[in-house]
Amino acid sequence: MQPDMFPCFTETEYRRREARVRELMADRGLDAVIAVGDSARNGSNHANVYWLTNWVDPYVSYAIVTARHGPWVLMSNPLYLHTARRAGRAESIEPFPYGKNPGLVIAEKLIDAGLAKGRIGIAGVRHVGRSSIGAHDRDALMSAMPEAEFEDAMDLFAQARMIKSAEELAWYERGAMLTDRVVQALATRAHAGMTEQQLQGIMHEAVVGEGGWMRVEFLGATPMHAPEIVFPWQYPSTRRLRRNDVLLTELSVGFGMCSGQIHRPFAVGADPTPEYQALYDLGVECYERVFEVLRPGNTDAEFRAAASAVVERNGYMTHDVLVHGWGLQIEDPRLDVPSSTIKRPQMPFTFQPGMLMVIQPNVVSPDGKRGLQVGNLVAIDAGGPRSLQHYPMEFIRID
Secondary structure (H helix, E strand, C coil): CCCCCCCCCCCHHHHHHHHHHHHHHHCCCCCCCEEEEEEECCCCCHHHHHHHHHHCCCEEEEEEEECCCCCCEEEEHHHHHHHHHHHHCCCCEEEEECCCCCCHHHHHHHHHHHCCCEEEEEEECCCCCCCCHHHHHHHHHHHHHHCCCEEEEEHHHHHHHHHCHHHHHHHHHHHHHHHHHHHHHHHHHHHCCCCCHHHHHHHHHHHEEEEEEEEEEEEEEEEEEHHHHCCCCCCCCCCCCCCEEEEEEEEEEEEEEEEEEEEEEEEEECCCCCHHHHHHHHHHHHHHHHHHCCCCEHHHHHHHHHHHHHHHHCCCCCCCEEEECCCCCEEEEEECCCCCCCCCCCCCEECCCEEEEEECCCEEEECCCCEECCCEEEEECCEEEEEECCCCCCCEEEC
C-alpha cells in the first residue's frame, strides 16, 4: 500500500506538538494529560486527539500523554483498528475491549506508568460550549485511581494549538482554497428553482474529488422584501430559491481537519434591495476596519473601537460573533461589540503572529428584520493580517 494513503503531517510536526504539550504539562505540574475526543460537530470535538495523533474516531477515543511516553490512543471499536493504525500516528493504538469500561482501561495504562498517585489533567472537548469526559468513563477512572489528583486541562490544549506552525498554515491555506471553490461553484451553477439541498450537492461535487469535505454548510434563502431569517439554516432545507431572494451562507471546506471559512450573500435573479445593499456595505466596511487592527500586539480594545465605530454608528446590531479564533474548532477569542443581540462572555486578548481569526460581521438592521454576513478566514503574520480566502468580497448575483 502507498505510504501516504491518508493526509498526515510530518513526523517533525508531530514531535513539535508533543513537545509543546509536555512543556505546558510541566508548567502546570501535571504528570499526564488525557485528551478526550468525540465525533460530534463534524469531528471538531476530536480536535485534541486528532492534533496529536491524526486519528478522528467515528465515535469516542482518548489520547494519553505522560512526561516520557505517549501519545497512547485508546479508540472505540476493534472494527476500525486497521484504519486507525494506518491513518494515525502514536506510540500505541489500541481498541477498548468489548464490555470493559474505557475509564478502567485508561486507569490501567496510567497505573502501569507509575502514576497511581499522579496529578492527571483531563482535556475535554471544546467547541462553542465546553464539555469533558463522559460521566460513565470518568467515574470508573477516578474509582480505579483513588490516590490520584485530577484537574481540568481543557485550556492546555487550546493554548498548545493556538499558534500555528508554517506546516499547519499550509494545510489551512489549502482548506481555504477549497472553500473559495465552493463559492465559485454556487456563483456559476446556482439558480432560481433549486432547493438548498441541491445547492449542497453542487458544493460537495466541487471539492470531494480534490480531497476536501464540507465541514460547515450553512445555507438559508429568504425573500428580500419580506425576510424571515437573519442567519442561515444549519442544515440545507427543501425550500427552493426564488427570484428576489437573498441567500445567506457560512461555508467551510476542510483539508484533513484544517478548513477555511467564508461568508458571502447571494442575490437571486435581481439586484440587492437598497436595504440589503446598505447592510452589505456596512458589513464590508466593518470587515475592512477590523482587518486592519488584527496585528501582533493589538488587543481586544483596538478591535472593539474599530468595529463599534462602524456597526453602531447608525444604530445597527450584530448577531453572530463578530471575530473568533479558528483552528480545528472555534478557538479563543470570541469578540463582539456592545450591540450584539447575543451576549457572550468577553475576555482580554492580545493578538499574536501565527493565530488564525475569522472576521465575520453579521450586521442586522435596527428593526431586527434584515441581516447578512460577510467574512473571511485571516492569518495574523508577523507583518500584519493576511486573508486566506481569495474569492472577491462581493454581493454575488445569481440568475
